[in-house]
Amino acid sequence: SAVISQKPSRDICQRGTSLTIQCQVDSQVTMMFWYRQQPGQSLTLIATANQGSEATYESGFVIDKFPISRPNLTFSTLTVSNMSPEDSSIYLCSAREGLAGNNEQFFGPGTRLTVL
Amino acid sequence: DAKTTQPPSMDCAEGRAANLPCNHSTISGNEYVYWYRQIHSQGPQYIIHGLKNNETNEMASLIITEDRKSSTLILPHATLRDTAVYYCIVRPTWTDTGNQFYFGTGTSLTVIP
Numbered sequence: 001s002a003v004i005s006q007k008p009s010r011d012i013c014q015r016g017t018s019l020t021i022q023c024q025v026d027s028q029v030t031m032m033f034w035y036r037q038q039p040g041q042s043l044t045l046i047a048t049a050n051q052g053s054e055a056t057y058e059s060g061f062v063i064d065k066f067p068i069s070r071p072n073l074t075f076s077t078l079t080v081s082n083m084s085p086e087d088s089s090i091y092l093c094s095a096r097e098g099l100a101g102n103n104e105q106f107f108g109p110g111t112r113l114t115v116l
Numbered sequence: 117d118a119k120t121t122q123p124p125s126m127d128c129a130e131g132r133a134a135n136l137p138c139n140h141s142t143i144s145g146n147e148y149v150y151w152y153r154q155i156h157s158q159g160p161q162y163i164i165h166g167l168k169n170n171e172t173n174e175m176a177s178l179i180i181t182e183d184r185k186s187s188t189l190i191l192p193h194a195t196l197r198d199t200a201v202y203y204c205i206v207r208p209t210w211t212d213t214g215n216q217f218y219f220g221t222g223t224s225l226t227v228i229p
Contacts, residue, residue: 004159033216042203043160043219092159094217102148102167102209105217107159 002027004108006093012114013083020079021111023093028073033094034066037110043092049076083115119143120204125224128198134191136223138204141185146209149180150217151189153200160203160219163189167209194227201225 003026013019023032032049047055047068055068070076080087093108121139128134140149150165164171164178166187171178177190191198203222 035219042201042221045216045218048216094159102165104162104165106162109159110157112157 001104002029002095002097002106004093004095004106006091006108006111008111009109010112010114012116014116015084017083018079018081019083019113020077021091021093021113023076023078023095023108025074025095025106029095030073030098031096032070032076033096033105034068034076034078035092035094035107037090037092039089046078046091049078080113083113085115088113088115119206119218120220122202122204122220122223124221125226127226127228128191128194130196130227130229131193134189134194134198134225134227136189136191136202136204136225137186138189139186140204140206143184143206144208145184147206148209149178149184149187150205150207151176151178152203152205153198154203154222155197155200163202194225196227196229199225199227 005024007022034046035043036046037043045058046061047057049055049068049070051070067079090110090112092110096103096105148165148167151163152160154160164176166178166180180187201222201224203219
């Protein structure tokens, strides 16, 4: 199994600023993902973080707002840019080894972001 | 997009079996059924998954109907620590485009003392 850690665990930010969230996996993984969970809601996939190339974004999410890096097989960052109160959510990192459907997918503890 | 339908909430008495249903009527033959749960303020936790046959592990049992259009997650002896949101997810056995998880709305299970 893979253990995922995220930094920071929570933050309170001012409108118009940016925050970078770090995700570290304790083993090399093929696939890494970023999710958003708005208050009282389910998880929504933001993007797939691709190692060595640009992330693949889901409908409704764009690179200018949520730039993502993945420099190697164990680490990724998500930046929430030019934040507004609507960006207040929990952001979760997730990882999986391989494309096969029977590989378990692991989730980090999340980063709780509050934008004032 | 999520391809599953679950009741929004359920209650279960402590010590009794919790049976959580999931409808996935549009599931295709090459899609797994996965169950995850999310305890408040934590990341989702894997429970179990299956393709065609019923499955059991130390946490739960998964019963998949013969036509595969629905399934039931069974927690045999629910405890207060099983209070969580339970997500049923379908996922292809293989894709070349990431094989992402898409979450539906889930079922909020409350275990009552």
